[in-house]
Amino acid sequence: MCGKLQVPVSNNGHQPEPTINLDHGDPTMYESYWKEVGQDFSLTIPGFQSLSYFSNPKNLCWFLEPKLEDEIKNLHENVGNAVTENRHVVVGTGSSQLILAALFALSNSVNDPINPVSVVSASPYYSSYPEMTNFLRSQLFEWSGDARGFDKDGPYIEMVTSPNNPDGVIRQPVINRPEGMVVHDLAYYWPQYTAITSAADHDVMLFTVSKCTGHAGSRIGWALVKDESIARKMVKFIEINTIGVSKEAQLRAANILEIISLSCQSAHTFAWIKCKEGMDCEKLFRGHKILTRSGRRFGCDPEYVRVSMLSRDEEFDLFLQRLSTIHGDGINGN
Amino acid sequence: MCGKLQVPVSNNGHQPEPTINLDHGDPTMYESYWKEVGQDFSLTIPGFQSLSYFSNPKNLCWFLEPKLEDEIKNLHENVGNAVTENRHVVVGTGSSQLILAALFALSNSVNDPINPVSVVSASPYYSSYPEMTNFLRSQLFEWSGDARGFDKDGPYIEMVTSPNNPDGVIRQPVINRPEGMVVHDLAYYWPQYTAITSAADHDVMLFTVSKCTGHAGSRIGWALVKDESIARKMVKFIEINTIGVSKEAQLRAANILEIISLSCQSAHTFAWIKCKEGMDCEKLFRGHKILTRSGRRFGCDPEYVRVSMLSRDEEFDLFLQRLSTIHGDGINGN
Numbered sequence: 001m002c003g004k005l006q007v008p009v010s011n012n013g014h015q016p017e018p019t020i021n022l023d024h025g026d027p028t029m030y031e032s033y034w035k036e037v038g039q040d041f042s043l044t045i046p047g048f049q050s051l052s053y054f055s056n057p058k059n060l061c062w063f064l065e066p067k068l069e070d071e072i073k074n075l076h077e078n079v080g081n082a083v084t085e086n087r088h089v090v091v092g093t094g095s096s097q098l099i100l101a102a103l104f105a106l107s108n109s110v111n112d113p114i115n116p117v118s119v120v121s122a123s124p125y126y127s128s129y130p131e132m133t134n135f136l137r138s139q140l141f142e143w144s145g146d147a148r149g150f151d152k153d154g155p156y157i158e159m160v161t162s163p164n165n166p167d168g169v170i171r172q173p174v175i176n177r178p179e180g181m182v183v184h185d186l187a188y189y190w191p192q193y194t195a196i197t198s199a200a201d202h203d204v205m206l207f208t209v210s211k212c213t214g215h216a217g218s219r220i221g222w223a224l225v226k227d228e229s230i231a232r233k234m235v236k237f238i239e240i241n242t243i244g245v246s247k248e249a250q251l252r253a254a255n256i257l258e259i260i261s262l263s264c265q266s267a268h269t270f271a272w273i274k275c276k277e278g279m280d281c282e283k284l285f286r287g288h289k290i291l292t293r294s295g296r297r298f299g300c301d302p303e304y305v306r307v308s309m310l311s312r313d314e315e316f317d318l319f320l321q322r323l324s325t326i327h328g329d330g331i332n333g334n
Numbered sequence: 335m336c337g338k339l340q341v342p343v344s345n346n347g348h349q350p351e352p353t354i355n356l357d358h359g360d361p362t363m364y365e366s367y368w369k370e371v372g373q374d375f376s377l378t379i380p381g382f383q384s385l386s387y388f389s390n391p392k393n394l395c396w397f398l399e400p401k402l403e404d405e406i407k408n409l410h411e412n413v414g415n416a417v418t419e420n421r422h423v424v425v426g427t428g429s430s431q432l433i434l435a436a437l438f439a440l441s442n443s444v445n446d447p448i449n450p451v452s453v454v455s456a457s458p459y460y461s462s463y464p465e466m467t468n469f470l471r472s473q474l475f476e477w478s479g480d481a482r483g484f485d486k487d488g489p490y491i492e493m494v495t496s497p498n499n500p501d502g503v504i505r506q507p508v509i510n511r512p513e514g515m516v517v518h519d520l521a522y523y524w525p526q527y528t529a530i531t532s533a534a535d536h537d538v539m540l541f542t543v544s545k546c547t548g549h550a551g552s553r554i555g556w557a558l559v560k561d562e563s564i565a566r567k568m569v570k571f572i573e574i575n576t577i578g579v580s581k582e583a584q585l586r587a588a589n590i591l592e593i594i595s596l597s598c599q600s601a602h603t604f605a606w607i608k609c610k611e612g613m614d615c616e617k618l619f620r621g622h623k624i625l626t627r628s629g630r631r632f633g634c635d636p637e638y639v640r641v642s643m644l645s646r647d648e649e650f651d652l653f654l655q656r657l658s659t660i661h662g663d664g665i666n667g668n
Contacts, residue, residue, distance in 0.1 A: 026387050034382035044378040045586060048368035048592075050551035053360050053544075093427050093553075093576040101574065104470065112627065135574050139471035179536065202397070210387075217384035217581035219427075239577070240462070240469050242427040247551035248582035252379060259381075 001153070008244040018291040020251075020311075020319050025165070025270065027310040030084030030214025043252045050247035061235050063244030071257040072207075072222055073280045076199075078261045081189050083201040087224040088231035091245050092238055095187055095208035095221030100241070102155060102204050102223065106181045107140040117181075118144035118152055120142045121159040122174045123299030124166055126185070127306075129159055146299050147174045154179055161185040163194045165257040166298055166306035167272040170194065193269045203227060205226060209253045213260050220245070220253040245321070271307040288322060353623040354645075354653050359604065360501070361644040364548025377586045384581035394562070395569050397578030398425045406556055407593040408542075410533075412595045415523050417535040421558040422565035423581050426572055429521055429542035429555030433466060434575070436538050436557065437491060439567030440515045441474040444489045451515075452478035452486055455493040456508045457633030458500055458606070460519070461640075463493055480633050481508045488513055495519040497528045500632055500640035501606040504528065521545040527603045539563065543587045547594050548644075554579070554587040605641040615639040622656060 055065045066144035069089050076082045092098035107117040119133045123146045133143040144150060147158050160182055162171040173182050184202040188194065190212055205224045223233040238244065273292075275281035280302045282294035295304025309316065389399045403423050410416045426432035441451040447570055457480045467477040470621045478484060481492050496505040518536040522528065524546055539558045543550050544550035559565040572578065607626075609615035614636045616628035629638025643650065 024387070028386050031382055031385050034385065042374050042378050042380045043582075046368075046376045047590065048365055051365050051368065051548045052362050053358070053550045055551075068542075086644070093580070094578075096574070097576045132574055135571070136470050137473040139473060185565075214385045216387045217389075217578075219578060219580045240430070240466055242431045242553055244551075244553060246427070246553045246580035246583035248377075248586050249580035252518055252582050256381065 001262040019291060020315055020322065021291040022308040022311060022319065023202065023291040023293050025218050025308045025310050027210060027309050028312045029316065032313060034214070043248075043255050045248055045251065050251070052119055053244055055244075055247065055250070060088055060231055061090045063235075063238070064089060065247060065250040065254060068220075068222075068250045068254040068257070071254045071261065075212075075257045075261045076224075079191060079196060080199050081191075081196045082207070082224055083184065083199045084224060087226060088228060089235045090222045090223040090225055090231055090238070091250060092223065092234075093242055093245050094210065094216075095185065095206045096128070096132065097238060097241065098206050098221050098234070099129075099159075099185070101234040101237035102183045102206070102230075103141045104158050104237040105230045106183070106204075108233050109181075110229060112155065115154065116140055116142040118142065118150065118154075118156040119159065120144050120147040120150045120156060121161070122171065124164070124295065124304070124306075125159065125298055126161050126165045127293055127297035140291060141232075150175055154180065156272040157181045157183060159183050161187070163188040163269065166270045166293070168194070168269045175311070188269060204230065209256065213253075213256050215253065215256055216228040217245075218249040218253055220249050223323050231298070238266045249314050269309060271309055273307055275305075277303060279303050290322065291318060337499050345398050353625060354647060354649060354656065355625040356448050356642040356653060357625040357627050359545075359642045361548040361550050362646045363644050363650065365646060368548070369608075377582075377589050379582055379585065381465060384585070387578055389578075389581065389584070394422055394565055396426045397569075397572070398423060398590060399581060399584040400583045402554075402556075402588040402591070405588045405595065409546075409591045409595045410558075413525060413530060414533050415525075415530045416520065416539055416541070416558055417533045418558060421560060422562060423536075424557040424559055424565055424568045424572070425555065425584060426555045427576055427579050428544065428550075428553040429465065429519065429540045429557075430462070431572060431575065432540050432557045433493075433517070433519070435568040435571035436517045436540070437467065438571040439477045439564045440491050440517070440538075442567050443515075443564060446489065449488065450474055450476040452476065452484065452490040453493065454478050454481040454484045454490060454509070455495070456481040456505070458498070458638070458640075459493065459498070459631065459632055460495050460499045461627055461631035482591060484509055489515065491515045493519060494516050495521070497522040497603065500604045500627070502528070502603045503538075522603065524616075538564065543590065546592050547587075549587065549590055552580075552583040552587055554583050603643060605643055607641055609637050609639075611637060613637050624653060624656065 014187055053062050061222050067208055072089055073084045076084050110117055118141050119141050121129055130143045133141060152195035158173050160173050164171050184205045186205050187208050188198055188211055203226045209218055275284060282292055282305050285292045290308050292305035294302050296302050382649055389397050407418045410418050444451055450473050453475050455463055464477045467475060492507050492509055492514055494505050494507050498505050518539045520534055520539050521542050522545055537560045543552055543553035611617060616626055616639050619626045626639035626641050628636050630636050
């Protein structure tokens, strides 16, 4: 399941050029688009605005700006990629915080205070899942690796990233047991990454402005949650963790989503590259001053790497140019 | 140590007025000031700005906006409340996230992977400390209550809030053992709350825009950290937790701190109120539609409450007016 794309790469010796960092998914490729869009979509915030912790004390998610909630629902309706009726919208400081909030909420819904709930995902999985799950050594949940090899009894949480990071594959849960709880990370389920075939209709669905519009610096994500008690626990997590989410970022995201509701732009997705069997592909690329993320980080062999295609156009052109000059022995060339 | 201020309160029966919520410290009292300051201090962000996750990849805190770092240092220099030389500045999504980041960093610096590090604070302590420490049932750290009763051997983390929330007292650590690590939460160490007698010079010092300028909705806090490895671990926590901090909020905070560098405003601090011995003071106030936070939440008796003085002027006037009409039996009147 790890193989997807093979490209010719090789080593032609010294590379004095600066390092191209394609290790992380920094979506600066969207910058030129937003420059073209121009100043009309600037946001101005007066000094006295948004002092309070609260956005709407009557809402289940009391720190969610009403305009952002409206624009999230509008956008999903316009794009047709997710059901929002009878869903609670929970805003987070990026979808990272929402992943943790979901793990907290779902594990807290299990009637077993002794054993941590297993968290799994089919490989290749988002490379941050293991660390995010385990960094605080929580007794509520623990990382249990590849969902395909999961054989423990009892409750578990399966993370389903669809389209998948790193390989872009449309995914479904692979375990499908009654004790299972599923979090659908739909960060890339937008028309610039994949065909939108139907409105996603799952219990917990996560989205983020970073991948939707490119505004990763804003740190705004949102969850659409069917069950009220799960939504409340996610809100509780964010309350304890950061007492809500920046109002400036929410207001700007609302403006940006309003624009996107009118027009979705085309763009690349990550590339999942395979070198020759037995090669350390990340090391090879690093030798050419190109930083990528090893397949090991996604539970695969080191002959795979993920290459981020989300850099600025100039940087991506430089990457293609450098790649085309790489040739030599020990590397697949199909 | 829990007693500080006694005010006459009593119950004269039905109160049809709307509830006054003084339970939480929402600093909306600053709103009128910022309205007077006017539009000159508005922030405008064009659509193409701050798309990247990164603010300064070369900085230890790679998601910290350089202008915010400059303004934080300027402000401390102007106010004289904290030493910034040879300190690492770590920005957080409010100081809540920085408290968790500090617990993560300090407990990870201990060579004992088996036992969680005890977290303590002298009562009355910030009411969120117990929940923040324990909500994820981390095996790295655990809440161990009042620092004055702490008698376990081994490493511990003492939270020192100075001036203290809820009672405004200037504090020092109370345990003072070599294995101890101290986090100084200096959210209220500003001239509008207390006299600035010297520049604080501790290992880990936390500040927040919420209490400094009233912009709680921005969720911007910062830590001044002496030890580089501790600072790196705090950055790591924020990286895993939220992949950095909203750029919009940082840019606005930088603007706001720039103004504050020129002028610090006077303001109230929390009030710590005692009712008659044996009374449930929070319940009494609630009967008069005034929400406060019980002394129990700060490790004290229920005859104490914390009253937030950070509400809008109109609400605070209504509170004083309602308080003055409360009289009757069963309540202290000194």
